[in-house]
Amino acid sequence: MKPTPNADREPPDKWEVQLRKGCLELAILASLWGGELYGLEILRRLASDSELIVSEGTVYPLLSRLKSLGLVESKWVESDAGHPRKYYLLTPSGRERAIEMAQIWSRFSAGLGRLLVPLGKGTAR
Amino acid sequence: MKPTPNADREPPDKWEVQLRKGCLELAILASLWGGELYGLEILRRLASDSELIVSEGTVYPLLSRLKSLGLVESKWVESDAGHPRKYYLLTPSGRERAIEMAQIWSRFSAGLGRLLVPLGKGTAR
DNA sequence: ACCGTATACCTTGCAGTACAAGGTATCAAG
DNA sequence: CTTGATACCTTGTACTGCAAGGTATACGGT
Numbered sequence: 001m002k003p004t005p006n007a008d009r010e011p012p013d014k015w016e017v018q019l020r021k022g023c024l025e026l027a028i029l030a031s032l033w034g035g036e037l038y039g040l041e042i043l044r045r046l047a048s049d050s051e052l053i054v055s056e057g058t059v060y061p062l063l064s065r066l067k068s069l070g071l072v073e074s075k076w077v078e079s080d081a082g083h084p085r086k087y088y089l090l091t092p093s094g095r096e097r098a099i100e101m102a103q104i105w106s107r108f109s110a111g112l113g114r115l116l117v118p119l120g121k122g123t124a125r
Numbered sequence: 126m127k128p129t130p131n132a133d134r135e136p137p138d139k140w141e142v143q144l145r146k147g148c149l150e151l152a153i154l155a156s157l158w159g160g161e162l163y164g165l166e167i168l169r170r171l172a173s174d175s176e177l178i179v180s181e182g183t184v185y186p187l188l189s190r191l192k193s194l195g196l197v198e199s200k201w202v203e204s205d206a207g208h209p210r211k212y213y214l215l216t217p218s219g220r221e222r223a224i225e226m227a228q229i230w231s232r233f234s235a236g237l238g239r240l241l242v243p244l245g246k247g248t249a250r
Numbered sequence: 251a252c253c254g255t256a257t258a259c260c261t262t263g264c265a266g267t268a269c270a271a272g273g274t275a276t277c278a279a280g
Numbered sequence: 281c282t283t284g285a286t287a288c289c290t291t292g293t294a295c296t297g298c299a300a301g302g303t304a305t306a307c308g309g310t
Contacts, residue, residue, distance in 0.1 A: 015226065018147030018267065019233060021296050022140060030240040040258060050236030058297055060260055083258055083305040102241050104141055109234055111175030112148060115155045116227050119220075143296065146267050165287060183268050185289055208276040208287055252310090261302075266295105273290075280283080 020052065026105060027052055028062060029090065029098040032072065036089035039063065063088060071097050145177065151230060152177055153187060154215065154223040157197065161214035164188065188213060196222050 031037065031045045043059055046052040066072045071094035076084050090098065156162065156170045168184055171177040191197045196219035201209050215223065 014266075015147060015150070016229060016233075017297070018150075019230070021146040021267075022143030023233075023237060024297075025140070025143075027237060027240055030237075030244060033243045038258080039260095046240075050240045051232070052236060055298065056259075057261085057299065057301095062297085064260085079258090079306095081306080082256085085258070098244060101140065102244055105144070105237070105241070107176065108141070108144060108148075109238075111177060112152060112155075112230070113234075115152055115171075115175045115177075116230070118158045119155060119223060119227055139295075142268065146296075149268075163287080164289095180269065181288075182270065182272095182290085187268085189289090204277095204287090206277080207285090210287070254307105254309090256307085257305085259303080262300090264298085264300105266297090268295090269293085271291090271293105274288080276286085276288105278283105278285085280281105 020054070023105070024052070024054065024058065024062060025066070026098070026101045028059070028066065029071065029094060029101065032088060032090050032094075033098065036087040038077075038085040038087045042088070066094070070094075145179075148230070149177075149179065149183065149187060150191070151223070151226045153184070153191065154196065154219060154226065157213060157215050157219075158223065161212045163202075163210040163212045167213070191219070195219075 027046055027050065028042060031042050031049070037045060039059060040056070042063075043054060043056065046054060063072065063074075067074060067088075070091060072088045073091050074086050074088050077087050079085050152171055152175065153167060156167050156174070162170060164184060165181070167188075168179060168181065171179060188197065188199075192199055192213075195216060197213045198216050199211050199213050202212050204210050
């Protein structure tokens with residue numbers, strides 16, 4: 001039985017799901033910025049560092065895509081206690097792309113933030 | 126011939142498109158916060174206030190959905206110079222929802238921003 | 251040796267969103 | 281009557297993330 005990763009999370013608003021679309025690609029690249037990680041570790045990193053709860057079925061296809069785009073590289077590492085793990089790391093193009101995406105994100109985020117200013121009285125909790 | 130709204134914009138990176146998914150719903154609600162607007166006006170407001178370039182084929186279906194959800198209301202207004210315009214305005218639930226979404230956005234945005242800190246040296250242009 | 255559990259990776263079908271392209275209707279100018 | 285401008289709407293396509301299910305290796309208990 002799955003441990004139901006998000007048992008006490010937001011209701012199925014469906015909106016938060018749509019919000020992540022596209023951002024996840026950047027999030028994964030960013031999580032690899034500091035060094036190589038393996039699949040499930042990326043998942044946990046995202047959850048702990050940015051409250052971005054995603055499932056494995058989301059991460060692995062995305063990693064495959066990033067790999068076929070030449071943005072990440074992977075290598076198998078024999079684990080002494082467990083099973084082989086596949087570590088992912090950024091390629092030089094991956095780093096460039098990450099910075100490029102981060103810039104787009106920052107501009108976009110600022111623009112939307114500007115739109116939200118008028119209703120700021122409510123967002124201050 | 127269409128005036129090609131984004132002739133000198135970003136290349137077809139496809140990514141920026143995916144980035145907007147879900148955010149647009151919030152953006153439209155936010156643009157209506159200050160008062161009622163009609164379809165094309167919303168489009169122009171988004172473009173000028175937040176650099177969010179969208180096409181009509183995106184906005185109208187979205188407005189229909191928001192209306193069927195009871196978040197916005199619409200009314201026809203006979204224009205003296207031109208054709209009838211359909212003005213959209215927020216309902217009370219629409220306002221609540223907008224604030225709710227803005228909060229989610231703000232939390233999400235902060236989380237992703239935290240992830241991007243390590244590569245901040247590059248984003249400072 | 252055998253079975254259940256935990257870790258780790260991957261694949262398939264589904265649902266939801268934005269977009270480009272095309273279509274309709276009204277009014278004003280030529 | 282035709283052209284252009286404004287305004288609204290619809291259809292088909294492409295892309296994304298998700299839930300559910302499947303495979304493989306190691307460890308500990310009986």
